[in-house]
Amino acid sequence: MTRSPGENLTVATHRATLTDRYAAWREQGFDASRCPVRNVLDHLGSKWSTLLLIALAEKPMRFNALLRDVPDISKRMLTQTLRDLERDGLVARQVFPTKPPSVEYRLSATGESVLGPLTALVGWAEQHFPEIVRARLRFDTAAEGGSAPVPGETARVERPPALAPLPVRG
Amino acid sequence: MTRSPGENLTVATHRATLTDRYAAWREQGFDASRCPVRNVLDHLGSKWSTLLLIALAEKPMRFNALLRDVPDISKRMLTQTLRDLERDGLVARQVFPTKPPSVEYRLSATGESVLGPLTALVGWAEQHFPEIVRARLRFDTAAEGGSAPVPGETARVERPPALAPLPVRG
DNA sequence: CGATTAGGTCTCCATTATAGACCTACTCTC
DNA sequence: GAGAGTAGGTCTATAATGGAGACCTAATCG
Numbered sequence: 001m002t003r004s005p006g007e008n009l010t011v012a013t014h015r016a017t018l019t020d021r022y023a024a025w026r027e028q029g030f031d032a033s034r035c036p037v038r039n040v041l042d043h044l045g046s047k048w049s050t051l052l053l054i055a056l057a058e059k060p061m062r063f064n065a066l067l068r069d070v071p072d073i074s075k076r077m078l079t080q081t082l083r084d085l086e087r088d089g090l091v092a093r094q095v096f097p098t099k100p101p102s103v104e105y106r107l108s109a110t111g112e113s114v115l116g117p118l119t120a121l122v123g124w125a126e127q128h129f130p131e132i133v134r135a136r137l138r139f140d141t142a143a144e145g146g147s148a149p150v151p152g153e154t155a156r157v158e159r160p161p162a163l164a165p166l167p168v169r170g
Numbered sequence: 171m172t173r174s175p176g177e178n179l180t181v182a183t184h185r186a187t188l189t190d191r192y193a194a195w196r197e198q199g200f201d202a203s204r205c206p207v208r209n210v211l212d213h214l215g216s217k218w219s220t221l222l223l224i225a226l227a228e229k230p231m232r233f234n235a236l237l238r239d240v241p242d243i244s245k246r247m248l249t250q251t252l253r254d255l256e257r258d259g260l261v262a263r264q265v266f267p268t269k270p271p272s273v274e275y276r277l278s279a280t281g282e283s284v285l286g287p288l289t290a291l292v293g294w295a296e297q298h299f300p301e302i303v304r305a306r307l308r309f310d311t312a313a314e315g316g317s318a319p320v321p322g323e324t325a326r327v328e329r330p331p332a333l334a335p336l337p338v339r340g
Numbered sequence: 341c342g343a344t345t346a347g348g349t350c351t352c353c354a355t356t357a358t359a360g361a362c363c364t365a366c367t368c369t370c
Numbered sequence: 371g372a373g374a375g376t377a378g379g380t381c382t383a384t385a386a387t388g389g390a391g392a393c394c395t396a397a398t399c400g
Contacts, residue, residue, distance in 0.1 A: 014285035019228040021292060030241050036295035037220055040302060044291075045215015047388085050207055058189040063347055071200050074389050079348065089305025099397050100346040110298055110305070115184035117290040121214075122191060124287045125206035131280055132210060135259025217357090233378055244358055249379065270366050270377045 043088060048073055048081040050118065053107070056091065057115055060106035090114065213258060218243055218251040220288065223277070226261060227285055230276035260284065 025035045032038050043049060048070070055061065055069055067078055082105055085091040090111035094104045107115075195205045202208045213219060218240070225231065225239055237248055252275055255261040260281035264274045277285075 011282050011285060014289040015227045015282075017289050018224045018285060018292065021296065022224050022228065026239075032242075036299045037224070037292060038217070040295040040299060041215065041220055041291060042217055045211065045217075045220070047208070047212055047215075050211055050215070054188045054192050054207070057185045058192065064345080067347095069196075072202075072389095074391080075348070076350090076391090077389065080388095087306055087309040088302050089309075098346090101396090103347065110301055112181050112185075113298065114294055115181060115188060117287065117294045119184040119187050120287040120290050121211060122188065122207060124284055125210040126191070128280055128283065129206045129210060132258050135280070136257055139257040139259075234376080237378095244360080245379070246360090246381090247358070250357090268366095268377090270364095273378065 040088070043084055044114070044118075046081065046084075048077055049085060050122075052078075052081055052085065053090065053111065053114065053118060054122070056105060056107050056111070060104050062102055062104050066105065085111070210258070213254055214284070214288075216251065216254075218247055219255060220292075222248075222251055222255065223260065223281065223284065223288060224292070226275060226277050226281070230274050232272055232274050236275065255281070 025037070028034050030038075044053075051070055051073075052066065055066060061069065063078070063082075066082075067073065067075065070078070073081075082091060082093070086093050086105075088110075089108055091105050092108045092111075094106070096102045096104065195207070198204050200208075214223075221240055221243075222236065225236060231239065233248070233252075236252075237243065237245065240248070243251075252261060252263070256263050256275075258280075259278055261275050262278045262281075264276070266272045266274065
């Protein structure tokens with residue numbers, strides 16, 4: 001489990017773990033209400049959730065502080081995302097009886113527990129970001145410079161064809 | 171870094187890391203094109219991406235195999251999600267010149283490298299799933315059983331008011 | 341009295357997701 | 371050689387979601 005440079009072994013382990021989990025979900029008919037990926041990760045993956053969790057990782061914050069801190073978010077989305085996070089128990093909302101009542105949001109224990117996986121993912125994203133940008137450029141220029149910019153083209157075989165021919169029929 | 175039960179120390183580390191990263195993004199004006207969270211994680215978090223990555227973690231698959239395997243996905247979304255993943259370089263698309271040309275999708279090296287963080291996140295999701303379900307129930311019943319089911323209610327202060335009074339004004 | 345702050349809600353429009361019909365090319369069956 | 375089936379999609383029409391910004395309530399400041 002120590003992050004050695006030879007990741008092949010750990011990749012195999014992850015593969016196995018995920019395959020196993022996936023099989024289990026399948027067996028349950030992929031019931032959305034029982035599949036953690038569809039149930040939990042969908043929320044986490046939404047545009048603002050991660051950003052808010054990271055913002056709140058530093059310290060508890062009030063509504064308008066978050067609004068200022070996460071520049072492009074609208075009030076509506078902030079409210080809704082915070083509600084979702086609160087509903088899932090990742091964020092706790094606390095109202096203080098000040099003259100205009102102030103509301104503070106903070107990570108719950110559960111919310112803190114997600115920081116680990118989240119850090120791993122953010123680390124991955126930062127590490128592979130240049131690579132991904134390059135891939136996008138390649139893809140986009142390939143799409144433009146392809147055989148024909150005509151949009152009505154079906155089944156174009158752009159990339160070098162084959163290695164293992166795959167059975168022609170099932 | 172060894173997953174000991176006393177996670178407080180590691181939580182502090184993650185907190186620090188994320189806070190640090192967040193500050194860096196802020197300094198760059200949160201430019202979306204430079205922020206890995208907004209740029210990369212958004213894609214990964216989309217409804218189908220994770221599921222497809224997990225499906226492909228097991229073995230390369232063809233279009234219709236994926237369509238059958240991930241039951242609720244529509245053709246259009248499968249196409250689009252695969253394109254996105256291909257564009258980001260996480261998935262490689264390979265066309266075989268069989269009689270009806272067949273297309274195989276497989277994880278690229280980059281795609282494999284995300285399995286680690288992904289496994290961590292999936293593990294977290296499965297581990298905390300019951301907890302989250304409970305939180306949701308609590309939240310939903312609290313919302314229903316609240317003072318009034320009338321939808322036109324503003325600024326309700328449902329939860330027990332205060333502890334630290336927070337400065338009344340900035 | 342009018343302006344400002346806090347913490348939202350509400351409405352409206354634009355974007356995105358989804359289902360499902362359709363298409364092309366080929367093979368197999370009869 | 372007509373019709374059905376398979377592979378890998380595209381296209382269209384509609385439903386759901388996202389986002390900008392107006393609006394609301396209560397209190398305090400000038």
